[in-house]
Amino acid sequence: MKQFLDQDFLLSTDTAIHLYHNFAAKLPIIDYHCHINPKEIAQDRRFDNITQIWLGGDHYKWRLMRANGLDEAYITGNASDKEKFIKWAETLGKSIGNPLYHWSHLELQRYFDYHGVLNKNTAEKVWELCNEKLADKSMSARNIIRKSNVTHICTTDDPVNRLEWHQEISKASEFDVKVFPAWRPDKAMNIEKEDYLQYLDTLSNVSGIQITSYDSLMNALNKRIEFFHSQNCRISDHGLDYIMYAPASEDTIRSIFAKRLNNIPLTEQETLQFKTDFLIQMGKTYHKYGWVMQLHYGCKRNNNSRAFQVLGPDTGFDCINNYAPAAQMADFLNALNIKDQLPKTIIYSLNPTDNAAIGTIIGCFQDSSAVGKIQHGSAWWFNDHRTGMTDQMTSLANVGFLAGFVGMLTDSRSFLSYPRHEYFRRILCDLFGKWVENGEYPQDYETLKELVENISYYNAYHYFGFDQLK
Numbered sequence: 412m413k414q415f416l417d418q419d420f421l422l423s424t425d426t427a428i429h430l431y432h433n434f435a436a437k438l439p440i441i442d443y444h445c446h447i448n449p450k451e452i453a454q455d456r457r458f459d460n461i462t463q464i465w466l467g468g469d470h471y472k473w474r475l476m477r478a479n480g481l482d483e484a485y486i487t488g489n490a491s492d493k494e495k496f497i498k499w500a501e502t503l504g505k506s507i508g509n510p511l512y513h514w515s516h517l518e519l520q521r522y523f524d525y526h527g528v529l530n531k532n533t534a535e536k537v538w539e540l541c542n543e544k545l546a547d548k549s550m551s552a553r554n555i556i557r558k559s560n561v562t563h564i565c566t567t568d569d570p571v572n573r574l575e576w577h578q579e580i581s582k583a584s585e586f587d588v589k590v591f592p593a594w595r596p597d598k599a600m601n602i603e604k605e606d607y608l609q610y611l612d613t614l615s616n617v618s619g620i621q622i623t624s625y626d627s628l629m630n631a632l633n634k635r636i637e638f639f640h641s642q643n644c645r646i647s648d649h650g651l652d653y654i655m656y657a658p659a660s661e662d663t664i665r666s667i668f669a670k671r672l673n674n675i676p677l678t679e680q681e682t683l684q685f686k687t688d689f690l691i692q693m694g695k696t697y698h699k700y701g702w703v704m705q706l707h708y709g710c711k712r713n714n715n716s717r718a719f720q721v722l723g724p725d726t727g728f729d730c731i732n733n734y735a736p737a738a739q740m741a742d743f744l745n746a747l748n749i750k751d752q753l754p755k756t757i758i759y760s761l762n763p764t765d766n767a768a769i770g771t772i773i774g775c776f777q778d779s780s781a782v783g784k785i786q787h788g789s790a791w792w793f794n795d796h797r798t799g800m801t802d803q804m805t806s807l808a809n810v811g812f813l814a815g816f817v818g819m820l821t822d823s824r825s826f827l828s829y830p831r832h833e834y835f836r837r838i839l840c841d842l843f844g845k846w847v848e849n850g851e852y853p854q855d856y857e858t859l860k861e862l863v864e865n866i867s868y869y870n871a872y873h874y875f876g877f878d879q880l881k
Contacts (some may be wrong), residue, residue, distance in 0.1 A: 415528070416516050421797070421837040426854065427844025434860050435836040438868040439560045440829055443646060443875055444593065444705065444820040449576040450564050451826075452590055453583075456552045461541035462492035465518075466499055468824040470509060470727035476502050477727065485720055497534045504530025510796035510834070517830035522555065526654040545719045552826050553586050559829035563877055565593040565646050570635040571610075571617045574642050589877070594639050594647040594702070599632060600689045602671050603682050611672075625668035629692055640700050646874050647697055650688065651708040653732060656739040657683040658746065687743070694747045697754040703875055704754045707791065708736070709761035731761050731793060736770040744776050744785070755781055755874065757817070759788035766803055770810035781874065783815025791822065795831065800838045814862055836867050 413419070422428045446468075458464040466472055474485045476499060484496040491493045492747045519525040519537070525546050527792070529537050544550055549558070556564070568574065572592070580590045598610050615622045618631035657680065659667075667681045697704045713719040715728040722728075740758065747753040753776060758769050766787070772784035787807045790799035807813050819835035821828040843859060846852045852859075872878055 414519065416513070416526075418689075420513075421834075422841050422844065424841070424844035424848045425657060426847045426859075427837075427841040429856070430859060430863050431837055431840040433865045435812040435840055435867050436833070438836075438864060439562045441563045441868060441871045441875075441877070442561060442821050442829070442832075443563065443565045443871055444567070444648060444819070444822055445564060445828075446567050446822070446824045447564065447826065448824075449551050449568075449580060449590060452556070452564075453579040454552075455554075457548070457600055458545050458550070459542075459730075460492050460496070461538065461545065462496045462499075463686050464545070464825060464827060465515075465830070466495055468725075472499060472502075472723060473727040475506060475509065475511060479505070484625055486554070487726065497531075500529050500534035500537065501577075502530040504528070504532075504765075513725065513834060514828070514831060517833060518827045519782045521830050521833075522550070522558070522827055524666045546625065555826045556588050556829075561588055561829060563589045563591065563872075563875075565875075567595045567648060568592040568644075570594065570596050570599055570632060570639075571613050573617065574639070577642055589643075590878070591646075591880075592639055592642055592644045594636065594644055595650070596647070596693065597650050599628070600686055602668070602685050603677065607671065608674070623672070623771075628668065632693075633696060636696055640702075643880050645701070645880070646703045646705065647693065648705040648707065649693075650710075651706060652710065652712070652738040653708050654706065654740045654743060655683045655687055656736075656742040656746070657828070658691075659684040659688065671805075690743065691746055694754055695752045698747070698752045701876060702754055704756045705759070705788070706756065707759045707761075707788075709765065733762065737765070737772060739774050740769075741775065744772070748776055753785075755784050755786075757786040757788040759791045761792055761794070763790075763794050763799060763802060765870075766806035767810060770806050774811055777812075783812060783817070783870070783874070786815075786817055786874075787811065789817075789819050795822070795835075797838055800835060801842055804839065804842060814865065815870060816866050817874050818868070830850045832867075839863065839866060844873045 422431055436764050457571060462691065466803050473486050480504040481498050481502065485495050503515055515529065519529060523541050525537060525540055527533060548554065565800060574592050577590060577592050580586065592868070599614060601607065610620045611628070614631050618634045620627055620631040620634060622628050622631055634770045667677060671677060694704055707730050711732040712729045713724055714730055718726065718728050744753060744756065758773065760769060769787045773787055776785045778784055787803065789795070790803040794803065804813060807816060819832050821831050823831070840863060847854050
């Protein structure tokens, strides 16, 4: 029987062991999509206890605690930090098969040198141990990032963000990790939201362009994109319910936007037409600036209305949407490609049944401008476990070019989440190891080394243009 979480964790063959320890494990990390607060990096935040850094904002853990029947007081409520941690430990101890069990114990090993297990019996001990470690300045936000061997971080930033914290970080000569903004214009696109007009007022103030028409909206956004670009932003990200493609004439889009400015309700079709054109206009601009466009979709959000009214969004009440928009995605990409304005694009679906469809769609739009210009994004959110990662990479290999894959991201709000990259790399090496030892690929370590290192680090480094930024 193998020891729990030993040095060969998840590595089931000799080839996998060789690939991981000699190639993958030594590489640094690029976290090209996360939700870390740049203010906490700029101020080099220190954490009073393990609950603050581990449970705050982590809806993955919150969902698991609710499934264990815990009162909300111990999750997002007014229980003490220690009480919340104790309840989390009780939950984790019973969470067999859940990736949080692996992630949490990897984090305890890598950051706190704790190689035991966390459960109801060890909760007090681990609470004291972690808090003692966190009291040391070596566990500040920046030092955790350094310890994790991270070279680049891309946060998630609204167009109205003035990026003052990114500017502050860039001035810190002693901190050599590159922290770049990533453009997330969902609020500018979500024309159906009740607070949309208020958001436009904010965008007008920040951009210096009064938004009185669709053209002036695009002008304001283009001005903000120019500013983000000057701050080394090279990545955009769109959080979509699904991919829509409902093209309309320029006059129709202008008319739809004018109706919204006058607070006239829009039909569902008009909303789809606006969002379609919005995405196309953004895509053209990303191509102009050489940015990467990320499309995250397949999520049905805020399903528990009663909980949403109390706790708000991003608190653990989202689910996979069963809508598979293969035709719409292909048509959307073609609308940009037909005029040679399709940027490098990463497509993520929360629904794993979309894997094969995505793999075949991206194959229609590859060209010589980049290796893997159009990417099938890493297994995301509800899929970033061993089965999900293995399925996504296997599907990509089956119908596409796995060698060009840009690999893993954290998609996290926690500074302790970087072992997710280790988790991914172990799964990657185990997948390759099985193929080799099953006679499906030769034991060509020169090529295997290149594949593992590129997927783990170098593909992302070149794909996002980080090799061209100082």
